[in-house]
Amino acid sequence: MVNRKNLMKEIMSWVLSILIAFFISILLNSKVVAKVRVKQSSMENTLKANQQLIIDKLSYNFTSPKRGDIIIFLENQHKRSIIDDAMIFIKDLGNKGDNNSRLVKRVIGVPGDKIDIKDGHVYVNGEKILENYVKGETFSQDLKFPIKVENDKLFVLGDNRPVSLDSRAFGPIDYDQVEGKAVFRVYPFDKLGNIK
Incomplete structure (x- = not known):
């Protein structure tokens, strides 16, 4: 009987450890870093379809995106709570990072800029x-150009201009659509490194 109690205690300890690790992973992926896969060809030649990136979700809490930054944003989705981010993370687990609502683009204009x-x-x-x-x-x-980028907006373009669906079609995006900045390419291994 004592061994059975010890076994149950050990099992519960393992289950609790796994749950804690899972929730820490959700927190890190929802607010600090995440891995995403490039799905489109709109960023060629800088990024190609199926490359995998690490995005920094933390930096833009302290600074604003700058011209030239490559950002990941969620199409048609604004101001997310930690619950929304956790649901995206769980969806990513099943889709291997293939969230269709994510777009990867380069920041061209920041608030106050006139774009032509x-x-x-x-x-x-x-x-x-x-x-x-x-x-x-x-x-x-x-x-219709020229346009002025309003406060809390970003004008974004894909690097592969003939095929990119970007701010030329849907207008400037809201800051709160930005999920993070692409900082590191992790796949393919021969392209491993910082993103510029």
Whole structure:
């Protein structure tokens, strides 16, 4: 009888340890870092489909996104609670990080910037920006240019401009849609390293 009690105690200890580890994992993945998979070709040649990235979810709690940052944001989803983030994490477990509502884009304009697109190039505050990472020329889509980026908004573009669905089509995004900044590529292994 004593051995059975000890066995049950040991089992409960293991179950409790596993639950604690699971909840710590949810907390870390919902508020600190997460692994995501690039699903689109809209960021080629910088990022290619099926590459896996680590995103920093913590930094933007203290600083704002900057021009040139590669961000991950949730399409049509705003201000998330820890419960919402936990549900995304659990969904990611089943989908191996393939959350279809995540988009990966580059920040081109921040609040106060005037964005213009003409002759296949992007201009920020009247200056043509150097974009050696761009694949193809940049043309306006549905938005009428020039536009001014409002407070708490970001103007984002994919690097593969001919195929990217981005702020040219859906307008600037809200800050609170941003999930984090892409900081490190973990797969494929021959491309392992910081993201620039």
